[in-house]
Amino acid sequence: xxxxxEYFIRNDGDDFSLPNxxxxxxxxxxxxxxxxxxxxxxxxxxxxxxxxxxILPATNPLLCKLLLSYMSPVNVGAxxxxxxxxxxxxxxxxxxxxxxxxTTLSKIGRNWEIRNI
Numbered sequence: 090x091x092x093x094x095e096y097f098i099r100n101d102g103d104d105f106s107l108p109n110x111x112x113x114x115x116x117x118x119x120x121x122x123x124x125x126x127x128x129x130x131x132x133x134x135x136x137x138x139x140x141x142x143x144i145l146p147a148t149n150p151l152l153c154k155l156l157l158s159y160m161s162p163v164n165v166g167a168x169x170x171x172x173x174x175x176x177x178x179x180x181x182x183x184x185x186x187x188x189x190x191x192t193t194l195s196k197i198g199r200n201w202e203i204r205n206i
Contacts, residue, residue: 092172092175094172095171095172095173096114096115096118096169096170096171096172097169097170097171097172097175098111098114098168098169098170099166099167099168100167104166104167105132106167110129111169113129113206114127114129114169114206115169117206118169118171121202121204123201123202124171124201124202124203124204125170125171125174125197125201125202125203126163126168126169126170126171126174126194126197126201126203126204127163127168127169127203127204127205127206128146128162128163128164128165128167128168128203128204128205128206129146129164129167129168129205129206130143130144130145130146130205131143131144131164131167132144144164146162146163146164146205147162147205148204148205148206150202150203150204153202153203153204153205154198154202154203157194157195157198157203161190161191161194162203162205163194163203163204163205165190165191165194166190171201174197174201175193175197178193178196178197180193181193182196
């Protein structure tokens, strides 16, 4: 991973972000050195049925840690990641030509806090 930035944030082509999303995530990370990955609530759209639902993930750090044992407590694609922590893990895990956010998240969760706002 060759990033010179402090944080890594993804936004896929089918993702929509509210205008203040990045600022809220960065502000939280700037004030929380112990947090490696930060997620937030999001809307899940089902275009074929023209419906959407609001997803509000767990915000309690202990619950996020417990959830990590069997699922991702954050929406990996919409989270902000500390680049130095990703570099410690040699970036995202690669398996069978796929990048595995959950695998990387699981490793990070052993030593760092993972949260949602």
